[in-house]
Amino acid sequence: xxxxxxxxxxxxxxxxxxxxxxxxxxxxxxxxxxxxxxxxxxxxxxxxxxxxxxxxxxxxxxxxxxxxxxxxxxxxxxxxxxxxxxxxxxxxxxxxxxxxxxxxxxxxxxxxxxxxxxxxxxxxxxxxxxxxxxxxxxxxxxxxxxxxxxxxxxxxxxxxxxxxxxxxxxxxxxxxxxxxxxxxxxxxxxxxxxxxxxxxxxxxxxxxxxxxxxxxxxxxxxxxxxxxxxxxxxxxxxxxxxxxxx
Amino acid sequence: xxxxxxxxxxxxxxxxxxxxxxxxxxxxxxxxxxxxxxxxxxxxxxxxxxxxxxxxxxxxxxxxxxxxxxxxxxxxxxxxxxxxxxxxxxxxxxxxxxxxxxxxxxxxxxxxxxxxx
Numbered sequence: 001x002x003x004x005x006x007x008x009x010x011x012x013x014x015x016x017x018x019x020x021x022x023x024x025x026x027x028x029x030x031x032x033x034x035x036x037x038x039x040x041x042x043x044x045x046x047x048x049x050x051x052x053x054x055x056x057x058x059x060x061x062x063x064x065x066x067x068x069x070x071x072x073x074x075x076x077x078x079x080x081x082x083x084x085x086x087x088x089x090x091x092x093x094x095x096x097x098x099x100x101x102x103x104x105x106x107x108x109x110x111x112x113x114x115x116x117x118x119x120x121x122x123x124x125x126x127x128x129x130x131x132x133x134x135x136x137x138x139x140x141x142x143x144x145x146x147x148x149x150x151x152x153x154x155x156x157x158x159x160x161x162x163x164x165x166x167x168x169x170x171x172x173x174x175x176x177x178x179x180x181x182x183x184x185x186x187x188x189x190x191x192x193x194x195x196x197x198x199x200x201x202x203x204x205x206x207x208x209x210x211x212x213x214x215x216x217x218x219x220x221x222x223x224x225x226x227x228x229x230x231x232x233x234x235x236x237x238x239x240x241x242x243x244x245x246x
Numbered sequence: 247x248x249x250x251x252x253x254x255x256x257x258x259x260x261x262x263x264x265x266x267x268x269x270x271x272x273x274x275x276x277x278x279x280x281x282x283x284x285x286x287x288x289x290x291x292x293x294x295x296x297x298x299x300x301x302x303x304x305x306x307x308x309x310x311x312x313x314x315x316x317x318x319x320x321x322x323x324x325x326x327x328x329x330x331x332x333x334x335x336x337x338x339x340x341x342x343x344x345x346x347x348x349x350x351x352x353x354x355x356x357x358x359x360x361x362x363x
Contacts, residue, residue, distance in 0.1 A: 074281055
């Protein structure tokens with residue numbers, strides 16, 4: 001069993017609020033410099049840049065296919081999927097409930113760059129990724145599960161867009177597999193313990209929107225090797241695998 | 247009623263004094279919501295928004311919906327980067343110790359109506 005470090009919530013320039021410099025090669029380079037073995041690409045309501053980051057990473061870094069769904073209640077739900085195809089299929093379902101951007105959108109919310117592995121723009125996303133979907137929290141978690149994914153309640157320590165901040169309580173019935181805390185909650189602290197009370201593993205993720213954020217929070221994953229299947233087993237605490245410190 | 251007069255009458259704290267001309271804006275419509283998607287879809291152009299949300303996206307949403315001002319209820323105040331973004335967009339921000347219900351009621355009494363009035 002090995003311990004590896006993972007930052008399981010990183011945005012690319014596809015997210016309108018993320019820096020345009022968040023291209024596949026830049027993200028991969030930053031993750032390697034930070035000593036990460038695994039990252040997850042989680043753009044808002046889309047997985048269109050996942051495959052490009054995976055291609056840019058090659059064998060140097062494990063890049064999980066993710067997506068950060070904005071629910072109807074404006075809660076953020078991170079889905080981590082077995083592969084890019086599953087994430088893209090989930091993304092297509094999510095995208096079906098988003099409207100098309102209009103003239104002012106890019107000015108006020110930002111540009112949505114679809115990139116190739118070299119970081120070159122191949123197009124712009126024309127759905128409003130910055131807005132809420134029509135899926136409620138339960139439906140978003142169910143959608144992630146239906147596509148074989150792991151559902152994570154994103155940055156639950158934050159007042160904006162976390163499930164607790166938006167709903168006022170943790171929705172135990174939704175069926176989350178893990179909770180995520182932001183870089184403001186350090187591992188091993190009493191504050192972290194507050195978020196362990198739901199009986200779910202606690203992930204530490206950067207929610208990076210800028211290059212300098214990559215790896216600013218990280219989860220220690222004890223497993224055979226970095227990868228989606230091993231992460232799922234670690235989240236479940238299977239045969240000595242685990243997330244976080246003992 | 248002019249924004250400046252509303253702010254004075256209701257004791258709002260001005261958070262963006264550098265927004266030129268905003269105080270002379272006439273306000274006759276208001277909206278209260280904490281769901282940004284709802285604000286985007288339904289808030290009246292040129293109106294005033296009362297909300298608890300202080301996230302940066304409030305500014306993007308309010309600008310896109312062409313609102314004139316945002317009042318943060320319950321003494322909430324956004325971070326400096328949010329204030330700077332609002333100033334750049336020409337959006338006036340205020341804070342009030344009152345809750346959303348009280349602010350909306352007092353605005354109504356001053357003649358600021360909802361979208362269905």
